[in-house]
Amino acid sequence: MTGDYTTARDTLAALAESDPSSPYTNDAIETAWIVEEALQNQSKALKTFMRARQAVLVGDTTEVVAQLNTIVKLPVYETLRPRAMVMLAHVLDDSGEFAAAVTVLERFLKEYPDDALRPDVQRHLAMVYEFGYEQYERALAEYEAVLVDYPEYAFLDEVRRDVRRLRFIVDGEEYEN
Numbered sequence: 001m002t003g004d005y006t007t008a009r010d011t012l013a014a015l016a017e018s019d020p021s022s023p024y025t026n027d028a029i030e031t032a033w034i035v036e037e038a039l040q041n042q043s044k045a046l047k048t049f050m051r052a053r054q055a056v057l058v059g060d061t062t063e064v065v066a067q068l069n070t071i072v073k074l075p076v077y078e079t080l081r082p083r084a085m086v087m088l089a090h091v092l093d094d095s096g097e098f099a100a101a102v103t104v105l106e107r108f109l110k111e112y113p114d115d116a117l118r119p120d121v122q123r124h125l126a127m128v129y130e131f132g133y134e135q136y137e138r139a140l141a142e143y144e145a146v147l148v149d150y151p152e153y154a155f156l157d158e159v160r161r162d163v164r165r166l167r168f169i170v171d172g173e174e175y176e177n
Helices: 005-018 025-040 046-058 061-072 081-094 098-111 118-132 136-149 156-171
Strands: none
Touching: 005 025, 025 046, 046 061, 046 081, 061 081, 081 098, 081 118, 098 118, 118 136, 118 156, 136 156
16 A cells, blocks of 8 residues: 555465465455556556555545546556456445446446456346346346356356346246256
């Protein structure tokens, strides 16, 4: 948070390695990776992204949204922009701002056709339709798109369960895969 990103990255990596079973290990690894990626690509948005992460820690949703929107307004080639969009969509979804979350998720899918986060974004879009809007047919279509478009996705088994559950809700029948 002080701007010494190299030390922060190293400290986060050391924390994750020292206690891999900690509930904070995944957060430490993710943050260390974000810092490393931003440093390697000389991101101009790292300080802003870290302010957003700091606002998350204190529960200041308004500040989180403001900081992330600053990054989202940057050009598509900004290294931290895709991650900022994902984080912004989660914050908006958690705040009940489903339309705004959908807009950000759909924009991500349009602007980043080859990004590694696409399956997670597509799945999150399905979840917003399922749990936010309770539009089960639309959610089902989004989950099925994950199955078709990302056959190597790590959470494919969970998505198959989502599809089966929604097939039962939509059609009243079990879905065979």
